[in-house]
Amino acid sequence: QEKVQQSPESLIVPEGAMVSLNCSFSDSASQSIWWYQQHPGKGPKALISIFSNGNKKEGRLTVYLNRASLHVSLHIKDSQPSDSAVYLCAVSMASNYQLIWGSGTKLIIKP
């Protein structure tokens, strides 16, 4: 059974800082790794996904995947108060259509 672990559990940074969030997974046969953002009282919203080793950049977001170490990270540049949310890492498996979720990192950006 795939396991997804996220760290840290929570993070408080000042506005404008670079944010780094971590996610490790247990199954090297995993397909895509997704990062979702969830604001209170809302459903998760997909931010960015990655399949191949290396990095992928979209706007202020950069994601790094290292399949050998079973690790993926999300970096948010020039953080804004509106970035305050829970960030969820989710892994899709080749064998089915499910997503396996981490427990999330609660991010607070202080103005």
Place this chain on the structure above:
Amino acid sequence: GPKVLQIPSHQIIDMGQMVTLNCDPVSNHLYFYWYKQILGQQMEFLVNFYNGKVMEKSKLFKDQFSVERPDGSYFTLKIQPTALEDSAVYFCASHTGGFAETLYFGSGTRLTVL
């Protein structure tokens, strides 16, 4: 962006009663999902549905749970009878198909079983 609508946003019922959670998925989406999230805990997969049939279901999808989407209308999750441990937020999600497709979520229905 595409929107998934969930009705109602909150539901309070007595243990043993039946409850139906409704989801209006994105119009051209083909795959539908229900997820369960207990406050402060991980999102957990319940079931997915394609072409009128359940494709996969988890151990959390008990015999008391059922899903359907009659004639392209709401995608529903029915729990009959409800138990105290069913209290959670239930999220509906949908996508067009394929492993790499973005999953779009509704805002959830908070179910409280008393």
